[in-house]
Amino acid sequence: MPQGHAVNPRKSWPELVKSGIFTATASRKRPAAWMTSQARSAAPYHDMTKKNASPVCYAADADDAYMGYAPRSELIAALNILLEAERAGAKVALASANPPTGRNDPIHPAYRPLMLSVRDDEARWCTMLTRQIRRLGGAPSARTGEFYGKAMAIIDPLDRLTFLNRGQAWVVRTLEDLLRRVRDDDLHTDLRAMLDSHRENIDHADAFLSTARTANSSPAHPDP
């Protein structure tokens, strides 16, 4: 391998060959353990007539799962769980931004814009997840996560937002775990953006909750 090249374990074999990372000399080396079996059988060093200088490395035949990367079926399942959760979050945020007519609970003026912003973000990630699931050959789930029902059972708007933020924190933890096991560059980039966006939204909501709770606890007409 030429010096100065760092192997990106999430790049496919054809991408690495195209990038020039493997030269004719390098191609005689043992295949990298993270290569797919398809790439390995197409690799020029896969010459069974030659004796290996060292024992066969069976790890080289390992697939994505063996190497710690999530296989496609697992990715699709994980993305569908996230899709259902994001759909639930979008519905909760939209319903919270537009409470039933006649309701006169005192809600901070910034509450509705915040909820609409959360709704837009959740819808954006639903679109991304749907695209990625289809790209991986899966079928996007049409379900809405159970989170929706649990959140809508909370009447107080600030308590509901607190619960929504806990859901967002679950998404962050899920994405952090998943990202460590994603080799696909395109998917990794999208999930990373989703993770960053969720972290920002959690911070915004926390700041709003702090302000709104302080305002609610302050008497409108302080005693003389």
Ligand SMILES: [Fe+2]
């Ligand atoms: Fe979310």
